[in-house]
Amino acid sequence: MGNTGSNHRGIPQGKGPNAVGCTDFMMDHTAQGSFFRLYYPCQETAKPDRPDWVPCVAYFNGLADFMKINRSLSERIFNYLFGSFKIPASLDAPFKSNEKCPVVIFSHGLGAFRTLYSAICAELASQGFIVASVEHRDESASATYYLREKTESEKADKTVSITSTSAQDTLIEEWMYYRNLQHGENEFTLRNKQVKQRADECILALDKLMEINSGIPVQNVLKSKFDWTTLENSMDLCRIAAVGHSFGGATVIEALCKDVKFKCGVALDAWMFPLDDEIFPRVKQPIFFINSEKFQWAGNISRMKKLDSAVIQRKMITIRGTVHQSFPDFTFLTGNWIGKLMKLKGEIDSQIAMDLCNQATLAFLQRHLGLHKNFDQWDALIDGQDPNLIQGTNVTLLQSAI
Numbered sequence: 001m002g003n004t005g006s007n008h009r010g011i012p013q014g015k016g017p018n019a020v021g022c023t024d025f026m027m028d029h030t031a032q033g034s035f036f037r038l039y040y041p042c043q044e045t046a047k048p049d050r051p052d053w054v055p056c057v058a059y060f061n062g063l064a065d066f067m068k069i070n071r072s073l074s075e076r077i078f079n080y081l082f083g084s085f086k087i088p089a090s091l092d093a094p095f096k097s098n099e100k101c102p103v104v105i106f107s108h109g110l111g112a113f114r115t116l117y118s119a120i121c122a123e124l125a126s127q128g129f130i131v132a133s134v135e136h137r138d139e140s141a142s143a144t145y146y147l148r149e150k151t152e153s154e155k156a157d158k159t160v161s162i163t164s165t166s167a168q169d170t171l172i173e174e175w176m177y178y179r180n181l182q183h184g185e186n187e188f189t190l191r192n193k194q195v196k197q198r199a200d201e202c203i204l205a206l207d208k209l210m211e212i213n214s215g216i217p218v219q220n221v222l223k224s225k226f227d228w229t230t231l232e233n234s235m236d237l238c239r240i241a242a243v244g245h246s247f248g249g250a251t252v253i254e255a256l257c258k259d260v261k262f263k264c265g266v267a268l269d270a271w272m273f274p275l276d277d278e279i280f281p282r283v284k285q286p287i288f289f290i291n292s293e294k295f296q297w298a299g300n301i302s303r304m305k306k307l308d309s310a311v312i313q314r315k316m317i318t319i320r321g322t323v324h325q326s327f328p329d330f331t332f333l334t335g336n337w338i339g340k341l342m343k344l345k346g347e348i349d350s351q352i353a354m355d356l357c358n359q360a361t362l363a364f365l366q367r368h369l370g371l372h373k374n375f376d377q378w379d380a381l382i383d384g385q386d387p388n389l390i391q392g393t394n395v396t397l398l399q400s401a402i
Protein backbone atom coordinates (compact mmCIF):
# COMPACT_ATOMS: atom_id res chain seq x y z
CA MET A 1 0.00 0.00 0.00
CA GLY A 2 1.59 3.31 -0.99
CA ASN A 3 2.16 5.88 1.72
CA THR A 4 -0.91 7.95 1.01
CA GLY A 5 -1.22 9.51 4.46
CA SER A 6 1.33 11.98 5.79
CA ASN A 7 2.85 9.73 8.44
CA HIS A 8 6.26 9.16 9.93
CA ARG A 9 6.16 5.68 8.41
CA GLY A 10 6.91 7.25 5.00
CA ILE A 11 10.64 6.66 4.77
CA PRO A 12 11.56 2.97 5.20
CA GLN A 13 13.74 1.84 8.11
CA GLY A 14 17.10 0.22 7.45
CA LYS A 15 16.81 -3.55 7.03
CA GLY A 16 20.15 -4.46 8.59
CA PRO A 17 20.74 -5.79 12.14
CA ASN A 18 21.68 -2.42 13.67
CA ALA A 19 19.40 0.28 15.02
CA VAL A 20 20.28 3.62 13.41
CA GLY A 21 21.14 6.92 15.05
CA CYS A 22 21.73 10.28 13.43
CA THR A 23 23.27 13.55 14.51
CA ASP A 24 24.50 16.76 12.87
CA PHE A 25 28.03 18.14 12.78
CA MET A 26 29.17 21.64 11.85
CA MET A 27 32.92 22.16 12.14
CA ASP A 28 33.20 25.94 12.60
CA HIS A 29 31.60 29.32 12.00
CA THR A 30 32.42 29.64 8.31
CA ALA A 31 30.95 28.52 4.97
CA GLN A 32 34.25 26.73 4.36
CA GLY A 33 33.82 24.43 7.37
CA SER A 34 32.52 20.87 7.11
CA PHE A 35 28.76 20.36 7.65
CA PHE A 36 27.23 16.86 7.57
CA ARG A 37 24.54 14.60 9.01
CA LEU A 38 26.02 11.42 10.52
CA TYR A 39 24.09 8.14 10.36
CA TYR A 40 25.55 5.34 12.52
CA PRO A 41 24.74 2.01 14.25
CA CYS A 42 23.28 2.84 17.68
CA GLN A 43 21.98 1.30 20.88
CA GLU A 44 18.37 0.17 20.62
CA THR A 45 16.21 2.77 22.31
CA ALA A 46 12.67 2.02 23.50
CA LYS A 47 11.25 5.41 22.53
CA PRO A 48 13.35 6.70 19.62
CA ASP A 49 13.25 10.46 19.12
CA ARG A 50 12.91 10.74 15.36
CA PRO A 51 14.24 14.02 13.93
CA ASP A 52 12.22 15.96 11.36
CA TRP A 53 13.07 14.97 7.84
CA VAL A 54 13.38 18.62 6.73
CA PRO A 55 15.05 20.40 9.68
CA CYS A 56 13.51 23.82 9.13
CA VAL A 57 11.28 25.86 6.86
CA ALA A 58 14.22 27.70 5.25
CA TYR A 59 14.97 24.46 3.39
CA PHE A 60 11.45 24.43 1.94
CA ASN A 61 11.94 28.04 0.85
CA GLY A 62 15.17 27.02 -0.84
CA LEU A 63 13.40 24.12 -2.55
CA ALA A 64 10.74 26.51 -3.84
CA ASP A 65 13.43 28.82 -5.28
CA PHE A 66 15.15 25.83 -6.87
CA MET A 67 11.91 24.70 -8.47
CA LYS A 68 11.02 28.26 -9.42
CA ILE A 69 7.69 28.15 -7.57
CA ASN A 70 6.22 30.79 -5.29
CA ARG A 71 7.65 30.56 -1.72
CA SER A 72 4.55 31.22 0.37
CA LEU A 73 2.39 28.85 -1.71
CA SER A 74 5.06 26.13 -1.66
CA GLU A 75 5.72 26.57 2.06
CA ARG A 76 2.10 25.55 2.76
CA ILE A 77 2.17 22.74 0.17
CA PHE A 78 5.49 21.31 1.36
CA ASN A 79 4.47 21.59 5.02
CA TYR A 80 1.15 19.89 4.26
CA LEU A 81 2.73 17.18 2.08
CA PHE A 82 6.02 16.62 3.85
CA GLY A 83 5.98 18.61 7.09
CA SER A 84 5.29 15.71 9.40
CA PHE A 85 7.78 13.20 8.03
CA LYS A 86 10.37 11.77 10.34
CA ILE A 87 13.71 10.23 9.55
CA PRO A 88 14.10 6.49 10.16
CA ALA A 89 16.80 7.10 12.78
CA SER A 90 17.03 8.09 16.45
CA LEU A 91 18.33 11.60 17.01
CA ASP A 92 21.58 11.68 18.99
CA ALA A 93 21.18 8.04 20.11
CA PRO A 94 24.37 6.59 21.68
CA PHE A 95 26.73 5.00 19.13
CA LYS A 96 27.03 1.21 19.47
CA SER A 97 28.99 -1.26 17.37
CA ASN A 98 30.98 -4.31 18.42
CA GLU A 99 33.35 -3.96 15.45
CA LYS A 100 35.08 -1.17 13.54
CA CYS A 101 32.70 0.36 11.01
CA PRO A 102 33.46 0.96 7.33
CA VAL A 103 32.83 4.58 6.31
CA VAL A 104 30.73 6.14 3.53
CA ILE A 105 30.77 9.82 2.54
CA PHE A 106 27.49 10.69 0.76
CA SER A 107 27.06 13.62 -1.69
CA HIS A 108 23.59 15.02 -2.50
CA GLY A 109 22.29 16.21 -5.88
CA LEU A 110 21.66 19.66 -7.38
CA GLY A 111 18.99 21.44 -5.37
CA ALA A 112 19.02 18.87 -2.58
CA PHE A 113 20.64 18.97 0.89
CA ARG A 114 22.01 16.58 3.54
CA THR A 115 18.74 15.07 4.88
CA LEU A 116 17.03 13.98 1.65
CA TYR A 117 18.71 10.58 1.15
CA SER A 118 17.95 8.99 4.52
CA ALA A 119 16.51 5.78 3.01
CA ILE A 120 19.97 5.06 1.54
CA CYS A 121 22.07 6.40 4.45
CA ALA A 122 19.95 4.73 7.16
CA GLU A 123 20.08 1.40 5.30
CA LEU A 124 23.90 1.56 5.13
CA ALA A 125 24.10 2.48 8.85
CA SER A 126 21.75 -0.39 9.73
CA GLN A 127 24.22 -2.68 7.93
CA GLY A 128 27.11 -1.41 10.08
CA PHE A 129 28.42 1.62 8.15
CA ILE A 130 29.15 5.07 9.53
CA VAL A 131 27.73 7.48 6.91
CA ALA A 132 28.43 11.22 6.66
CA SER A 133 25.88 12.90 4.40
CA VAL A 134 27.62 16.16 3.47
CA GLU A 135 25.71 19.43 3.02
CA HIS A 136 27.54 21.25 0.24
CA ARG A 137 28.16 25.03 0.44
CA ASP A 138 28.90 25.41 -3.30
CA GLU A 139 25.47 27.02 -3.82
CA SER A 140 24.21 23.83 -5.48
CA ALA A 141 22.08 22.97 -2.44
CA SER A 142 18.51 24.32 -2.30
CA ALA A 143 19.53 25.86 1.01
CA THR A 144 22.22 25.55 3.61
CA TYR A 145 23.46 27.68 6.47
CA TYR A 146 26.35 28.28 8.79
CA LEU A 147 26.42 29.82 12.25
CA ARG A 148 28.55 32.93 12.36
CA GLU A 149 29.52 35.10 15.27
CA LYS A 150 27.67 38.39 15.59
CA THR A 151 29.64 41.52 14.70
CA GLU A 152 30.08 44.19 17.38
CA SER A 153 27.42 46.35 15.72
CA GLU A 154 25.02 43.41 15.52
CA LYS A 155 25.65 42.69 19.20
CA ALA A 156 24.82 46.30 19.95
CA ASP A 157 21.72 46.20 17.77
CA LYS A 158 19.21 44.25 19.87
CA THR A 159 16.63 44.00 17.06
CA VAL A 160 18.73 41.58 14.90
CA SER A 161 16.91 38.23 14.83
CA ILE A 162 19.01 35.90 16.95
CA THR A 163 18.98 32.12 16.83
CA SER A 164 16.40 30.63 19.17
CA THR A 165 18.49 29.02 21.87
CA SER A 166 20.03 31.41 24.36
CA ALA A 167 23.24 29.38 24.34
CA GLN A 168 23.90 30.62 20.84
CA ASP A 169 22.73 34.20 21.29
CA THR A 170 26.07 35.43 19.98
CA LEU A 171 25.57 33.47 16.79
CA ILE A 172 23.51 34.14 13.68
CA GLU A 173 22.29 31.59 11.09
CA GLU A 174 23.68 32.79 7.77
CA TRP A 175 21.60 31.13 4.99
CA MET A 176 22.92 30.40 1.48
CA TYR A 177 20.43 29.46 -1.25
CA TYR A 178 20.63 27.72 -4.63
CA ARG A 179 22.53 29.80 -7.16
CA ASN A 180 20.78 29.97 -10.54
CA LEU A 181 22.93 30.25 -13.64
CA GLN A 182 23.27 33.97 -14.39
CA HIS A 183 22.25 35.16 -17.87
CA GLY A 184 25.11 34.47 -20.28
CA GLU A 185 27.08 32.56 -17.62
CA ASN A 186 28.87 29.41 -18.91
CA GLU A 187 27.25 26.43 -17.17
CA PHE A 188 30.30 24.13 -17.43
CA THR A 189 32.55 26.74 -15.77
CA LEU A 190 30.13 27.00 -12.83
CA ARG A 191 29.45 23.26 -12.47
CA ASN A 192 33.13 22.30 -12.84
CA LYS A 193 34.08 24.77 -10.11
CA GLN A 194 31.29 23.42 -7.92
CA VAL A 195 32.21 19.74 -8.42
CA LYS A 196 35.78 20.51 -7.34
CA GLN A 197 34.52 22.29 -4.22
CA ARG A 198 32.11 19.44 -3.54
CA ALA A 199 34.94 16.88 -3.74
CA ASP A 200 37.03 18.99 -1.34
CA GLU A 201 34.06 19.10 1.07
CA CYS A 202 33.78 15.29 0.94
CA ILE A 203 37.52 14.99 1.66
CA LEU A 204 37.25 17.52 4.51
CA ALA A 205 34.34 15.56 6.04
CA LEU A 206 36.46 12.40 5.86
CA ASP A 207 39.38 14.23 7.50
CA LYS A 208 37.08 15.38 10.35
CA LEU A 209 35.83 11.80 10.83
CA MET A 210 39.45 10.61 10.97
CA GLU A 211 40.24 13.22 13.65
CA ILE A 212 37.16 12.12 15.62
CA ASN A 213 38.23 8.48 15.20
CA SER A 214 41.72 9.27 16.53
CA GLY A 215 40.30 10.82 19.69
CA ILE A 216 41.44 14.37 18.89
CA PRO A 217 38.90 16.63 20.65
CA VAL A 218 36.79 18.09 17.82
CA GLN A 219 34.58 21.19 18.04
CA ASN A 220 30.97 20.89 16.90
CA VAL A 221 29.37 24.32 16.80
CA LEU A 222 25.91 22.68 16.74
CA LYS A 223 25.02 22.01 20.35
CA SER A 224 23.59 18.52 20.69
CA LYS A 225 23.65 15.86 23.39
CA PHE A 226 25.56 13.45 21.13
CA ASP A 227 28.91 12.50 22.66
CA TRP A 228 31.40 12.53 19.77
CA THR A 229 34.13 10.94 21.94
CA THR A 230 32.18 7.65 21.74
CA LEU A 231 33.30 7.43 18.10
CA GLU A 232 36.97 7.10 19.08
CA ASN A 233 38.45 4.00 17.36
CA SER A 234 35.04 3.20 15.86
CA MET A 235 35.98 3.49 12.19
CA ASP A 236 37.80 1.14 9.86
CA LEU A 237 39.87 3.70 7.97
CA CYS A 238 41.00 1.14 5.37
CA ARG A 239 37.37 0.73 4.31
CA ILE A 240 36.15 4.08 3.01
CA ALA A 241 33.81 4.67 0.03
CA ALA A 242 32.10 7.62 -1.62
CA VAL A 243 28.45 7.45 -2.72
CA GLY A 244 26.39 10.19 -4.39
CA HIS A 245 23.29 11.00 -6.44
CA SER A 246 23.35 12.87 -9.77
CA PHE A 247 25.62 15.91 -9.25
CA GLY A 248 26.72 13.91 -6.20
CA GLY A 249 27.63 11.06 -8.56
CA ALA A 250 30.01 13.37 -10.43
CA THR A 251 31.31 14.46 -7.01
CA VAL A 252 32.11 10.80 -6.22
CA ILE A 253 34.31 10.53 -9.32
CA GLU A 254 36.06 13.84 -8.61
CA ALA A 255 36.65 12.79 -4.96
CA LEU A 256 38.07 9.37 -5.95
CA CYS A 257 40.43 11.14 -8.35
CA LYS A 258 41.59 13.56 -5.62
CA ASP A 259 41.96 11.21 -2.67
CA VAL A 260 42.98 7.54 -2.78
CA LYS A 261 41.61 7.06 0.77
CA PHE A 262 38.32 6.45 -1.07
CA LYS A 263 38.73 2.80 -2.06
CA CYS A 264 35.70 2.73 -4.40
CA GLY A 265 32.68 4.77 -5.45
CA VAL A 266 28.97 4.26 -6.17
CA ALA A 267 27.42 6.86 -8.49
CA LEU A 268 23.60 6.88 -8.40
CA ASP A 269 22.17 8.24 -11.68
CA ALA A 270 25.35 10.30 -12.13
CA TRP A 271 25.26 13.62 -13.98
CA MET A 272 28.61 13.62 -15.81
CA PHE A 273 28.42 17.13 -17.28
CA PRO A 274 30.46 18.94 -14.55
CA LEU A 275 33.51 16.67 -14.99
CA ASP A 276 36.64 17.42 -17.01
CA ASP A 277 37.47 14.68 -19.54
CA GLU A 278 41.06 14.85 -18.36
CA ILE A 279 40.26 13.33 -14.95
CA PHE A 280 38.88 10.03 -16.33
CA PRO A 281 42.27 8.33 -16.91
CA ARG A 282 43.36 9.49 -13.43
CA VAL A 283 40.65 7.66 -11.48
CA LYS A 284 42.13 4.35 -10.32
CA GLN A 285 39.39 2.99 -8.03
CA PRO A 286 36.40 0.72 -8.85
CA ILE A 287 33.18 2.59 -9.70
CA PHE A 288 29.59 1.30 -9.77
CA PHE A 289 27.05 3.24 -11.86
CA ILE A 290 23.46 2.54 -10.76
CA ASN A 291 21.19 4.34 -13.24
CA SER A 292 17.48 5.09 -13.50
CA GLU A 293 15.69 4.12 -16.71
CA LYS A 294 14.31 7.59 -17.50
CA PHE A 295 17.03 10.13 -16.61
CA GLN A 296 19.99 9.01 -18.72
CA TRP A 297 20.87 10.07 -22.27
CA ALA A 298 23.51 9.02 -24.84
CA GLY A 299 25.97 11.86 -24.17
CA ASN A 300 25.90 11.23 -20.41
CA ILE A 301 26.27 7.46 -20.74
CA SER A 302 29.13 7.81 -23.24
CA ARG A 303 31.05 9.86 -20.65
CA MET A 304 30.55 7.09 -18.06
CA LYS A 305 31.90 4.64 -20.66
CA LYS A 306 35.10 6.71 -20.86
CA LEU A 307 35.79 5.24 -17.41
CA ASP A 308 35.52 1.66 -18.71
CA SER A 309 38.69 -0.24 -17.94
CA ALA A 310 40.06 -3.72 -18.51
CA VAL A 311 41.98 -3.63 -15.22
CA ILE A 312 39.82 -1.59 -12.83
CA GLN A 313 36.32 -2.89 -12.09
CA ARG A 314 33.73 -0.48 -13.55
CA LYS A 315 30.16 -1.72 -13.46
CA MET A 316 26.83 -0.31 -14.64
CA ILE A 317 23.24 -1.40 -14.08
CA THR A 318 19.89 0.26 -14.77
CA ILE A 319 16.83 -0.26 -12.55
CA ARG A 320 13.75 -0.81 -14.73
CA GLY A 321 10.84 1.58 -14.21
CA THR A 322 12.79 4.15 -12.18
CA VAL A 323 13.11 7.91 -12.53
CA HIS A 324 15.75 10.36 -11.28
CA GLN A 325 13.81 10.94 -8.05
CA SER A 326 13.66 7.20 -7.26
CA PHE A 327 16.86 7.66 -5.22
CA PRO A 328 16.05 10.60 -2.86
CA ASP A 329 13.47 10.16 -0.06
CA PHE A 330 10.72 12.02 -1.93
CA THR A 331 9.91 8.80 -3.76
CA PHE A 332 8.36 7.45 -0.52
CA LEU A 333 6.48 10.54 0.55
CA THR A 334 3.47 10.82 -1.72
CA GLY A 335 0.73 8.55 -2.96
CA ASN A 336 1.20 6.80 -6.26
CA TRP A 337 -0.63 9.12 -8.57
CA ILE A 338 0.82 12.39 -7.18
CA GLY A 339 4.24 10.73 -7.14
CA LYS A 340 4.00 9.66 -10.75
CA LEU A 341 2.55 13.04 -11.80
CA MET A 342 5.48 14.89 -10.17
CA LYS A 343 8.00 12.36 -11.46
CA LEU A 344 8.91 11.40 -7.90
CA LYS A 345 7.98 7.79 -8.59
CA GLY A 346 8.51 5.58 -11.58
CA GLU A 347 6.48 2.56 -12.68
CA ILE A 348 8.34 0.25 -10.28
CA ASP A 349 7.36 0.14 -6.60
CA SER A 350 9.61 2.61 -4.75
CA GLN A 351 10.58 0.11 -2.06
CA ILE A 352 11.55 -2.60 -4.60
CA ALA A 353 13.71 -0.10 -6.50
CA MET A 354 15.37 1.15 -3.29
CA ASP A 355 16.04 -2.43 -2.10
CA LEU A 356 17.72 -3.30 -5.44
CA CYS A 357 19.81 -0.11 -5.28
CA ASN A 358 20.85 -0.70 -1.66
CA GLN A 359 21.54 -4.43 -2.07
CA ALA A 360 23.62 -3.91 -5.24
CA THR A 361 25.52 -1.10 -3.46
CA LEU A 362 26.22 -3.31 -0.41
CA ALA A 363 27.45 -6.17 -2.63
CA PHE A 364 29.80 -3.80 -4.50
CA LEU A 365 31.09 -2.28 -1.24
CA GLN A 366 31.76 -5.75 0.23
CA ARG A 367 33.68 -6.75 -2.89
CA HIS A 368 35.87 -3.62 -3.05
CA LEU A 369 36.24 -2.78 0.64
CA GLY A 370 36.96 -6.42 1.51
CA LEU A 371 34.11 -6.67 4.03
CA HIS A 372 33.34 -10.01 5.74
CA LYS A 373 29.55 -9.73 5.75
CA ASN A 374 26.89 -11.54 3.78
CA PHE A 375 26.38 -8.77 1.20
CA ASP A 376 27.90 -11.10 -1.44
CA GLN A 377 24.48 -12.77 -1.49
CA TRP A 378 23.58 -9.87 -3.82
CA ASP A 379 26.58 -10.22 -6.14
CA ALA A 380 24.37 -11.16 -9.09
CA LEU A 381 22.74 -7.71 -8.90
CA ILE A 382 26.10 -6.08 -9.73
CA ASP A 383 25.81 -7.78 -13.13
CA GLY A 384 22.15 -6.85 -13.55
CA GLN A 385 20.91 -10.42 -12.94
CA ASP A 386 17.37 -9.61 -11.78
CA PRO A 387 14.03 -9.20 -13.59
CA ASN A 388 13.97 -5.52 -12.54
CA LEU A 389 17.53 -4.78 -13.62
CA ILE A 390 19.25 -4.18 -16.94
CA GLN A 391 22.97 -4.94 -17.19
CA GLY A 392 24.60 -1.73 -18.43
CA THR A 393 22.14 0.76 -19.92
CA ASN A 394 18.82 0.94 -21.77
CA VAL A 395 20.08 4.01 -23.64
CA THR A 396 21.01 3.38 -27.28
CA LEU A 397 24.41 4.96 -27.79
CA LEU A 398 24.84 7.08 -30.92
CA GLN A 399 27.55 5.61 -33.12
CA SER A 400 29.52 8.85 -32.83
CA ALA A 401 29.21 8.94 -29.02
CA ILE A 402 30.77 5.51 -28.45
Ligand SMILES: CCN(CC)CCN(C[C@]12C[C@](c3ccc(C(F)(F)F)cc3)(C1)C2)C(=O)Cn1c(SCc2ccc(F)cc2)nc(=O)c2c1C=CC2
Nearest residue numbers: 066067068109110111112116245246247248271328330342
Ligand atom coordinates in the same frame (compact mmCIF):
# COMPACT_ATOMS: atom_id res chain seq x y z
C1 LIG B 1 13.66 23.62 -11.96
C2 LIG B 1 14.42 23.26 -13.21
N1 LIG B 1 15.69 22.60 -13.02
C3 LIG B 1 16.52 23.14 -11.91
C4 LIG B 1 17.96 23.21 -12.39
C5 LIG B 1 15.58 21.10 -12.97
C6 LIG B 1 15.13 20.58 -11.57
N2 LIG B 1 15.42 19.13 -11.49
C7 LIG B 1 14.30 18.22 -11.58
C8 LIG B 1 13.60 18.18 -10.26
C9 LIG B 1 14.17 18.13 -8.84
C10 LIG B 1 12.70 18.05 -8.75
C11 LIG B 1 11.76 17.96 -7.58
C12 LIG B 1 12.26 17.95 -6.30
C13 LIG B 1 11.37 17.90 -5.23
C14 LIG B 1 10.01 17.87 -5.48
C15 LIG B 1 9.08 17.82 -4.33
F1 LIG B 1 7.88 18.26 -4.66
F2 LIG B 1 8.96 16.56 -3.92
F3 LIG B 1 9.54 18.58 -3.33
C16 LIG B 1 9.50 17.88 -6.78
C17 LIG B 1 10.38 17.93 -7.87
C18 LIG B 1 12.65 19.21 -9.74
C19 LIG B 1 12.68 17.05 -9.87
C20 LIG B 1 16.71 18.69 -11.35
O1 LIG B 1 17.59 19.47 -11.15
C21 LIG B 1 17.04 17.18 -11.44
N3 LIG B 1 18.42 17.03 -10.91
C22 LIG B 1 18.65 16.78 -9.59
S1 LIG B 1 17.33 16.62 -8.54
C23 LIG B 1 18.06 16.37 -6.91
C24 LIG B 1 17.08 16.74 -5.88
C25 LIG B 1 16.72 18.08 -5.71
C26 LIG B 1 15.75 18.41 -4.78
C27 LIG B 1 15.17 17.40 -4.04
F4 LIG B 1 14.25 17.74 -3.14
C28 LIG B 1 15.54 16.07 -4.17
C29 LIG B 1 16.49 15.75 -5.10
N4 LIG B 1 19.87 16.65 -9.08
C30 LIG B 1 20.98 16.80 -9.87
O2 LIG B 1 22.11 16.70 -9.39
C31 LIG B 1 20.76 17.10 -11.26
C32 LIG B 1 19.49 17.22 -11.74
C33 LIG B 1 19.51 17.53 -13.12
C34 LIG B 1 20.84 17.60 -13.51
C35 LIG B 1 21.72 17.32 -12.34
